[in-house]
Amino acid sequence: xxxxxxxxxxxxxxxxxxxxxxxxxxxxxxxxxxxx
Amino acid sequence: xxxxxxxxxxxxxxxxxxxxxxxxxxxxxxxxxxxxxxxxxxxxxxxxxxxxxxxxxxxxxxxxxxxxxxxxxxxxxxxxxxxxxxxxxxxxxxxxxxxxxxxxxxxxxxxxxxxxxxxxxxxxxxxxxxxxxxxxxxxxxxxxxxxxxxxxxxxxxxxxxxxxxxxxxxxxxxxxxxxxxxxxxxxxxxxxxxxxxxxxxxxxxxxxxxxxxxxxxxxxxxxxxxxxxxxxxxxxxxxxxxxxxxxxxxxxxxxxxxxxxxxxxxxxxxxxxxxxxxxxxxxxxxxxxxxxxxxxxxxxxxxxxxxxxxxxxxxxxxxxxxxxxxxxxxxxxxxxxxxxxxxxxxxxxxxxxxxxxxxxxxxxxxxxxxxxxxxxxxxxxxxxxxxxxxxxxxxxxxxxxxxxxxxxxxxxxxxxxxxxxxxxxxxxxxxx
Numbered sequence: 001x002x003x004x005x006x007x008x009x010x011x012x013x014x015x016x017x018x019x020x021x022x023x024x025x026x027x028x029x030x031x032x033x034x035x036x
Numbered sequence: 037x038x039x040x041x042x043x044x045x046x047x048x049x050x051x052x053x054x055x056x057x058x059x060x061x062x063x064x065x066x067x068x069x070x071x072x073x074x075x076x077x078x079x080x081x082x083x084x085x086x087x088x089x090x091x092x093x094x095x096x097x098x099x100x101x102x103x104x105x106x107x108x109x110x111x112x113x114x115x116x117x118x119x120x121x122x123x124x125x126x127x128x129x130x131x132x133x134x135x136x137x138x139x140x141x142x143x144x145x146x147x148x149x150x151x152x153x154x155x156x157x158x159x160x161x162x163x164x165x166x167x168x169x170x171x172x173x174x175x176x177x178x179x180x181x182x183x184x185x186x187x188x189x190x191x192x193x194x195x196x197x198x199x200x201x202x203x204x205x206x207x208x209x210x211x212x213x214x215x216x217x218x219x220x221x222x223x224x225x226x227x228x229x230x231x232x233x234x235x236x237x238x239x240x241x242x243x244x245x246x247x248x249x250x251x252x253x254x255x256x257x258x259x260x261x262x263x264x265x266x267x268x269x270x271x272x273x274x275x276x277x278x279x280x281x282x283x284x285x286x287x288x289x290x291x292x293x294x295x296x297x298x299x300x301x302x303x304x305x306x307x308x309x310x311x312x313x314x315x316x317x318x319x320x321x322x323x324x325x326x327x328x329x330x331x332x333x334x335x336x337x338x339x340x341x342x343x344x345x346x347x348x349x350x351x352x353x354x355x356x357x358x359x360x361x362x363x364x365x366x367x368x369x370x371x372x373x374x375x376x377x378x379x380x381x382x383x384x385x386x387x388x389x390x391x392x393x394x395x396x397x398x399x400x401x402x403x404x405x406x407x408x409x410x411x412x413x414x415x416x417x418x419x420x421x422x423x424x425x426x427x428x429x430x431x432x433x434x435x436x437x438x439x440x441x442x443x444x445x446x447x448x449x450x451x452x453x454x455x456x457x458x459x460x461x462x463x464x465x466x467x468x
Contacts, residue, residue, distance in 0.1 A: 032141075
């Protein structure tokens with residue numbers, strides 16, 4: 001039932017839900033660099 | 037369709053709602069207890085080092101508890117069945133670590149009384165994501181919406197009052213530094229609120245919270261270590277400071293251990309009542325932290341009548357918010373909306389619908405497949421206990437006056453919640 005590895009990667013990276021926390025994480029790291 | 041309705045009815049049973057609410061309240065208690073040992077760390081260590089010490093304790097406990105409850109074979113089977121969630125769990129751990137570091141700078145620039153209310157919006161951010169991405173509150177009646185939204189707002193508002201009344205009013209840094217501090221605090225709130233997306237994603241995919249936190253902790257520890265090295269003078273400096281902090285490490289590890297217990301309950305709350313209801317409930321930890329600070333450490337001695345009135349008002353508002361959310365059981369129509377989201381995840385990631393549905397009902401589809409405990413799991417537990425015992429032998433008790441009677445009362449209340457909620461989870465779900 002588990003998807004092949006390539007399909008898993010495609011499912012994750014085409015999932016818009018993934019890019020919300022990923023984008024927020026990048027913004028958070030940028031913010032840290034500015035704030036310090 | 038009939039099968040789906042049956043599953044939805046099972047999912048909406050009152051016992052699962054009660055389980056989620058109990059988990060949220062137990063989470064609040066133990067996330068609050070976690071603050072007590074760290075208050076004993078009074079020496080002048082940097083916030084990064086304190087954070088690293090606590091997260092190291094968290095890492096130790098997060099590996100030991102899941103292994104002892106379910107075994108490595110179970111965790112491995114769970115991760116193999118939903119491999120896409122490994123990346124999600126690491127991402128959530130990284131979000132936690134960056135948010136935690138942002139709070140350090142926020143406190144430095146604007147003080148706790150301004151920073152805390154700003155990052156405390158995390159539960160409202162989580163509520164928004166729960167509504168937008170996971171259909172939480174969709175199909176709910178006006179009464180449930182008012183109870184959840186009003187309850188969450190009340191918990192945030194009450195926490196703000198408590199923070200304002202209890203924090204020492206340091207003068208904020210001038211100009212742009214203050215503005216940056218405010219941005220850092222808001223950023224931390226958004227990061228923590230967004231961290232709940234992976235939580236909910238994992239549980240609507242049928243993952244066991246114990247498996248999720250086992251991976252989460254890698255992202256968390258690695259990021260905290262990198263940030264400490266980057267912002268606290270490099271690897272060599274961090275290693276030297278860790279050696280200097282050895283007498284305090286036991287308290288940080290103990291705080292980390294209590295935090296893991298609270299966090300586990302929070303994960304079960306997110307699983308069984310969603311992030312919109314579960315996270316605000318677990319954010320009642322502010323009340324418990326206040327109780328430990330005021331009653332055990334006597335921190336509020338000498339506070340004026342205005343501060344005392346604010347503390348009482350803030351506490352009552354938080355309790356009212358928690359009661360409102362506790363009463364807001366998801367109605368049938370909302371459960372159907374949840375079911376649609378679960379179906380979406382199953383289609384995208386090729387998950388077994390029946391197994392996911394069973395997990396959401398509190399069942400454990402992996403129970404029949406797992407092997408017993410392996411010998412090395414006892415070694416892992418022994419090593420963790422050994423680390424705690426070794427650190428305890430090095431620990432120094434700072435000369436702080438405490439009220440032991442209140443300590444016993446608060447510890448007994450927290451333990452009662454731990455045992456009651458742990459038994460409930462065990463009997464109903466076998467920690468599924």
